[in-house]
Amino acid sequence: MRLVTGDDITAAEKRLDGRVVRTPLLDAPVLGEALGLRVAVKAENLQHTGSFKARGATNALLARAEREGMPAGLVAFSAGNHAIAVAFVGRTFGLPTVVCMPPGAVPAKVAEVRRLGAEPVFTDDLLATARSLAAERGWHLLPPFDDPDVIAGQATVGRELLADGPVPAVVLVPVGGGGLISGIAAAVKEASPATRVVGVEPDGANAMSHALRTGTPTPPVRPVSVADGLAAPFAGRHTLAHVRALVDEVVEVPEAAILPAWSDLIHATKLLVEPAAAVSLAALRAGLVELPSGGRAVLVLSGGNVDPSRLATLR
Amino acid sequence: MRLVTGDDITAAEKRLDGRVVRTPLLDAPVLGEALGLRVAVKAENLQHTGSFKARGATNALLARAEREGMPAGLVAFSAGNHAIAVAFVGRTFGLPTVVCMPPGAVPAKVAEVRRLGAEPVFTDDLLATARSLAAERGWHLLPPFDDPDVIAGQATVGRELLADGPVPAVVLVPVGGGGLISGIAAAVKEASPATRVVGVEPDGANAMSHALRTGTPTPPVRPVSVADGLAAPFAGRHTLAHVRALVDEVVEVPEAAILPAWSDLIHATKLLVEPAAAVSLAALRAGLVELPSGGRAVLVLSGGNVDPSRLATLR
Incomplete structure (x- = not known):
């Protein structure tokens, strides 16, 4: 690799x-x-x-934009800091953003995602939901770490x-x-x-x-x-x-x-x-x-x- | 003035x-x-x-040292941040330090004064006790603000x-x-x-x-x-x-x-x-x-x- x-x-x-x-x-x-x-x-x-999550999320979006253009929207899955980071990046670049979060996510983190203008979607199957949302809408899924x-x-x-x-x-x-x-x-x-x-x-x-x-x-x-x-x-x-x-x-x-x-x-x-x-x-x-x-x-x-x-x- | x-x-x-x-x-x-x-x-x-109290206490000691030489020890009166700052300054310059504190001082602040090597003295009359200790021992009283x-x-x-x-x-x-x-x-x-x-x-x-x-x-x-x-x-x-x-x-x-x-x-x-x-x-x-x-x-x-x-x- x-x-x-x-x-x-x-x-x-x-x-x-x-x-x-x-x-x-x-x-x-x-x-x-x-x-x-x-x-x-x-x-x-x-x-x-x-x-630190703001760094990776910002770089991943901008690198993707250089290769394939800016996407029409962003999708992420996370219960925590990556969720907030992607919401922040979405707001920075004016992209509609949806974040898949577990139903038990901490209310303060959900509130922060909302404050930054992103839409939280609650689901037990974070990855599958995020993938299907990204496919449906043609939005870009920003990966959390890998x-x-x-x-x-x-x-x-x-x-x-x-x-x-x-x-x-x-x-x-x-x-x-x-x-x-x-x-x-x-x-x-x-x-x-x-x-x-x-x-x-x-x-x-x-x-x-x-x-x-x-x-x-x-x-x-x-x-x-x-x-x-x-x-x-x-x-x-x-x-x-x-x-x-x-x-x-x-x-x-x-x-x-x-x-x-x-x-x-x-x-x-x-x-x-x-x-x-x-x-x-x-x-x-x-x-x-x-x-x-x-x-x-x-x-x-x-x-x-x-x-x-x-x-x-x-x- | x-x-x-x-x-x-x-x-x-x-x-x-x-x-x-x-x-x-x-x-x-x-x-x-x-x-x-x-x-x-x-x-x-x-x-x-x-x-911020570390700034004023350090400057006051060094200015006094320039005028009259380094004192033999330090005295202060404070329930809080000035107490900790003078203890810190005393340790920095290797001066024995006594800090007059009220009997109800927060235990964590008393512990920090002790950790820094200063001696807390508990008294209801902070100023008078500090003055008399400074006079008795010939040590320098570092004022908190005025x-x-x-x-x-x-x-x-x-x-x-x-x-x-x-x-x-x-x-x-x-x-x-x-x-x-x-x-x-x-x-x-x-x-x-x-x-x-x-x-x-x-x-x-x-x-x-x-x-x-x-x-x-x-x-x-x-x-x-x-x-x-x-x-x-x-x-x-x-x-x-x-x-x-x-x-x-x-x-x-x-x-x-x-x-x-x-x-x-x-x-x-x-x-x-x-x-x-x-x-x-x-x-x-x-x-x-x-x-x-x-x-x-x-x-x-x-x-x-x-x-x-x-x-x-x-x-």
Whole structure:
């Protein structure tokens, strides 16, 4: 399988220029002191739509427009951040947009999709409904993660974190379907092969680890995690290939370690992040990640869209 | 009374270089859309110690060291952000530090003072105890707000927000004792006299408004506010003089408007801020601030040290 190249990433950077936020890379001395190492965070919670997903969705649409012209409308399927990102992209380019969401989707996320002008369609079979809507209407289905253009868009996170600080010894990235880590690994390994790129999954939602161990993309039990943003039902083919080729390791953190790390991460950084963004801190605390001494760690904070019911549990 | 000058602020910038965070000025499109104007936030919640107070305390110590040498130790009195800032400054310069705090101080803030190596002393009479400790030990009392060096330190917020974005039509600043707005007004009015500088107080803690109306710095009723960071018992002499000379207006927001604005501010910006930082949004929503059409507003988010008990009320 063809991996995303430096040229793909450079093309994505050009497409995204002025359309996404160059999120700050922030030193996190309080975190670093607690962990005994230098830590910075890449604050993708401050991205448009509250997560990195705006990057991949924007790049995928613009790349498709270059190849085949702008589509007449957009279709997506997602319970969460990708739904919001596609609604945002649809509004940006004036395209009618429909987002297939599960009937149990968090009301705040449905409301945000609506606020951005997209139409939510509730269905238990997200993928089939999205495909049939796209076929019926002749609209373009924007994939959530398993797509080279999406991966190249997410890779711009990696380019920025290298450009905006000293070369890190290790970059830690939350893993759901694997689009973010695939892109970041492509960007980081091209420029700094010695930097370790480590993926972190909740042990309740470990499709990528399962795929790496067994070669089967779909785990036997449907993933469920307090880090809801990471509960991808399967690892992608493209993302699995990128992780195999470019990622140093993927570790699994116990579910019970995630919410305590989440509260502490918010207090230490003063950033509102979602539980998914806290799995890297949980992994560091649990001693799951090998740390080069004296090195600097960058934690990619993937998003900040917290369910209000979850917020009430913040300590 | 002599006001802080551009030279004072430039000297403060040099002292603070590398010692405080140049906090990001972040566009806030979600806020701006809701308000119908362009909005950016100056994220002082991301400052060392979680509030702007680190600036003034650092500048005041270093200015005093230039005049009279480094003191043998530091004394401060504060229930909140200034306590943490002085503990931080004491640790930075290796000075023993004692902080007088009220017996009812929030445990998390007391714990942070201790974590930074300072000694909390609990007393109902903060000022008298601090003065007598400073006299007994020969240590230096770092004032919380009513001091030209503290004001010049806070002024660096104003220099940065002008340097890092387009000239704003209006800058909104939460007002407690008035140190932050005094400094920001000095910096902003020097460079951009047409930019309106507006202070915002809770109507439950309105020492500055009371002083502007009556000339008396101490209000008849002891201030109490859900924006606890703003409950200064009196307006300073220096700060009142700065506000009179340089600030366009100080508005008072109803207490009931603060916490709803606080929740929405956190969700819209993905920044953990304290209720004090939300009074400006509350004032804009309540229509209390005259807005030049087409202009850009900068909201100074003063800090992010939220009491855990308050966090549980976040919606």
